[in-house]
Amino acid sequence: MKLTSLFASAAVALGLVAGAAAADTTKVGFVYVGPVGDGGWTYEHNKGRLAVEEAFGDKVETVYVESVPEGPDAERVMTQMALEGADLIFTTSFGYMDPTINVAKKFPNVKFEHATGYKQAENVSVYSARFYEGRAVQGHIAGNMTKSNIIGYIGSYPIPEVIRGINSAFIHARKVNPDVQFKIVWAYTWFDPAKEADAAKVLIEQGADVILQHTDSTAPQAAAQAAGNVVTFGQASDMSEYAPFPRVSSIIDDWAPYYIARTKAVMDGTWTSVSTWDGIGAGMVGIGEISDAVPADVKAEALALKDKLASGEYHAFTGPLKKQDGSDWLAAGETADDGTLAGMNFYVEGLEGDIPQ
Amino acid sequence: MIRLEKRPQPSRVWSLITPVFAVLATMVFGGILFAMLGKNPVEAIQTIFYDPLFGEFAFYYRPQLLVKGAPLVLIAIGLSLGFRAGIWNIGAEGQYIMGAICGAAVGLAFYPLEAAYIFPLMILAGALGGWIWAMIPAFLKVRFGTNEILVSLMLVYVAEQMLASVSLGLLKNPQGFGFPGSRNLQQYDSAHNAELITGTGMHWGVVAAFVAVIFAYVLLNRHMLGFHIRLTGEAPRAAKFAGVHPARLILFCLGISGALAGLAGLFEVSGPSGVVSIDFNVGYGFTAIIVAFLGRLHPVGILLAGGLMALTYIGGEIAQSRLGLPSAAIQVFQGMLLFFLLALDLLTNFRIAIRKRGVA
Numbered sequence: 123m124k125l126t127s128l129f130a131s132a133a134v135a136l137g138l139v140a141g142a143a144a145a146d147t148t149k150v151g152f153v154y155v156g157p158v159g160d161g162g163w164t165y166e167h168n169k170g171r172l173a174v175e176e177a178f179g180d181k182v183e184t185v186y187v188e189s190v191p192e193g194p195d196a197e198r199v200m201t202q203m204a205l206e207g208a209d210l211i212f213t214t215s216f217g218y219m220d221p222t223i224n225v226a227k228k229f230p231n232v233k234f235e236h237a238t239g240y241k242q243a244e245n246v247s248v249y250s251a252r253f254y255e256g257r258a259v260q261g262h263i264a265g266n267m268t269k270s271n272i273i274g275y276i277g278s279y280p281i282p283e284v285i286r287g288i289n290s291a292f293i294h295a296r297k298v299n300p301d302v303q304f305k306i307v308w309a310y311t312w313f314d315p316a317k318e319a320d321a322a323k324v325l326i327e328q329g330a331d332v333i334l335q336h337t338d339s340t341a342p343q344a345a346a347q348a349a350g351n352v353v354t355f356g357q358a359s360d361m362s363e364y365a366p367f368p369r370v371s372s373i374i375d376d377w378a379p380y381y382i383a384r385t386k387a388v389m390d391g392t393w394t395s396v397s398t399w400d401g402i403g404a405g406m407v408g409i410g411e412i413s414d415a416v417p418a419d420v421k422a423e424a425l426a427l428k429d430k431l432a433s434g435e436y437h438a439f440t441g442p443l444k445k446q447d448g449s450d451w452l453a454a455g456e457t458a459d460d461g462t463l464a465g466m467n468f469y470v471e472g473l474e475g476d477i478p479q
Numbered sequence: 480m481i482r483l484e485k486r487p488q489p490s491r492v493w494s495l496i497t498p499v500f501a502v503l504a505t506m507v508f509g510g511i512l513f514a515m516l517g518k519n520p521v522e523a524i525q526t527i528f529y530d531p532l533f534g535e536f537a538f539y540y541r542p543q544l545l546v547k548g549a550p551l552v553l554i555a556i557g558l559s560l561g562f563r564a565g566i567w568n569i570g571a572e573g574q575y576i577m578g579a580i581c582g583a584a585v586g587l588a589f590y591p592l593e594a595a596y597i598f599p600l601m602i603l604a605g606a607l608g609g610w611i612w613a614m615i616p617a618f619l620k621v622r623f624g625t626n627e628i629l630v631s632l633m634l635v636y637v638a639e640q641m642l643a644s645v646s647l648g649l650l651k652n653p654q655g656f657g658f659p660g661s662r663n664l665q666q667y668d669s670a671h672n673a674e675l676i677t678g679t680g681m682h683w684g685v686v687a688a689f690v691a692v693i694f695a696y697v698l699l700n701r702h703m704l705g706f707h708i709r710l711t712g713e714a715p716r717a718a719k720f721a722g723v724h725p726a727r728l729i730l731f732c733l734g735i736s737g738a739l740a741g742l743a744g745l746f747e748v749s750g751p752s753g754v755v756s757i758d759f760n761v762g763y764g765f766t767a768i769i770v771a772f773l774g775r776l777h778p779v780g781i782l783l784a785g786g787l788m789a790l791t792y793i794g795g796e797i798a799q800s801r802l803g804l805p806s807a808a809i810q811v812f813q814g815m816l817l818f819f820l821l822a823l824d825l826l827t828n829f830r831i832a833i834r835k836r837g838v839a
Contacts, residue, residue: 151800157805157806157807158805185800185801185803186799186800186803187796187799187800187806188799188805188806189806190796191758191761192756192758193751193752193756193758193759193761194546194547194747194751194752195761195792195796197751198543198547198793198796199796199800201539202536202539202540202796202797202800203800205536205539206536206800206801216658217756217758220663220665220753220754224665240656240658279659279757280647280659281657281658281659282656282657282658310639310643310757464656465656465657465658466657467657478643478644478647478648479644479647479648
């Protein structure tokens with residue numbers, strides 16, 4: 123017997139059992155790359171899961187596995203969820219892309235939702251948030267707050283999503299402060315408090331008095347607090363325990379509305395494979411409260427910028443913009459198309475250093 | 480007064496039954512832990528130990544035990560040879576990475592050519608990659624007397640950086656929209672380490688692990704080199720008189736463990752994993768050290784230990800999703816298992832004696 127037919131028969135058998143036991147319970151699985159208590163990325167996805175439970179009560183059952191390595195282990199966890207009767211599975215890290223596609227092939231009746239990837243299938247949707255819109259607001263505040271004109275940036279991996287964030291923050295920091303410089307450290311991890319703290323300390327020693335992070339723990343916030351006069355921003359989650367200072371604002375991922383909508387679609391039988399990329403306007407990206415450590419006029423400007431991004435009146439990548447090598451990218455008034463943004467692999471003019479290759 | 484008396488000879492009976500005791504003790508204390516977390520302890524233990532083997536979906540989990548256990552066994556067998564001789568290769572993780580990089584690079588160099596000789600060449604390259612990485616500490620130790628523990632461990636971090644570098648540059652998928660990671664070897668037939676029989680989990684890496692167990696068993700029990708390895712570990716001075724050449728032994732032990740770790744990496748990257756990516760390594764090289772000691776450095780013991788570790792991983796994942804146990808609780812549970820196995824090992828070499836204290 124082929125494995126696929128084994129799966130199919132198991133699924134049928136299970137379907138019968140589940141059908142008899144609880145006819146209208148929808149089972150939703152979540153695969154997390156970090157621990158649910160990371161205070162950042164996974165924490166927010168888990169909040170989305172809890173929101174699904176709250177929204178549908180008895181009609182839904184959610185399961186999750188945390189700290190799943192990206193690779194064969196992820197494939198096994200997803201298979202196991204599908205075998206045990208999940209109807210919908212959210213795989214919440216870029217590295218789960220190929221495993222998600224593999225498992226989705228074996229379970230054509232289970233719906234999959236992969237965060238931040240680019241491979242879609244009949245039963246695999248992809249979704250991500252336009253974090254770069256939040257970075258624009260962050261860059262605006264950071265450029266105003268820095269006194270040393272050195273802004274430190276903790277990168278996770280040099281992938282388009284992270285590079286977009288760096289470019290967006292830099293463009294908007296330069297707009298309000300032409301002397302600003304970015305120092306970028308690559309941590310090669312999404313979540314490693316020790317490495318993140320080290321990166322923050324190195325940046326502070328190099329004179330940075332604002333630290334932006336694209337990693338998920340609160341360790342850089344703690345490092346900044348210890349240093350005393352360094353500004354930070356919450357990443358993925360509000361990280362409000364470090365407010366009002368060093369954390370002066372944050373980018374919040376709000377997955378709850380999306381997760382609820384997709385679960386509803388599965389319940390109603392209206393689920394189709396889609397590619398979603400929402401920003402501040404749709405509420406997927408939130409700007410955490412700007413604290414009083416930020417001067418009132420800067421705060422007002424930042425909020426105005428946020429509103430313009432939300433309404434679509436302004437795009438975070440609006441020309442004239444040049445690439446780092448001096449070549450033209452966007453003419454005056456032109457905005458970046460999603461294709462270029464999705465695969466962004468270059469710095470804009472003014473950023474120093476090379477993207478690791 | 481309770482005191483420990485050293486046995487004149489390690490007890491064979493105790494060395495066989497302590498692992499069983501350890502597993503039982505883990506179940507009891509693990510059960511208490513799960514009960515304190517508000518879960519049904521019997522259900523949790525059953526989910527971890529019973530369901531992957533005999534549960535409803537065992538047809539899927541049993542093959543997965545092979546997939547998860549094979550790299551552990553393959554690496555641990557190599558390490559155990561050195562450990563027996565007192566040669567400490569702690570850097571199998573790095574050798575595993577280098578094997579994967581070299582093997583995958585050879586396969587990707589041929590892309591999209593389909594030919595039967597590509598996979599054998601990748602196997603050679605994988606073994607060679609791990610071997611070369613292990614030869615660095617071996618050579619430095621033989622030539623300059625450096626400490627192989629430190630050198631091999633530090634080289635893990637070098638290998639991780641190289642992994643990140645090739646994922647972002649040299650081996651990056653040209654059709655990957657700028658994202659890091661190589662082409663997926665699972666989609667390249669000539670380079671794919673596929674299941675030999677569909678649904679069994681048996682891929683070439685599993686075969687290699689079984690062959691390594693047999694090879695190590697024969698080597699240690701029937702071969703002069705195996706005798707030299709054991710002698711060097713148990714009585715270094717006697718080994719010298721017996722004509723053991725320490726430098727050669729170091730080169731052999733580090734070399735073979737490096738090559739096996741490299742092979743494990745190659746079989747993983749061309750099979751279950753498929754891609755060279757920044758997060759390719761998930762700690763098999765380090766876990767294998769535990770497996771080697773758990774198996775008492777004996778080939779058959781290592782085979783069983785590898786299976787047991789794989790079982791706790793897979794069962795642990797099932798328990799997480801089915802019972803909502805946090806992953807930290809599963810890790811504590813695994814830690815308990817190791818603790819009891821090593822702690823009860825004491826009874827192999829010592830006996831507990833109860834005697835009255837004399838009046839001084």
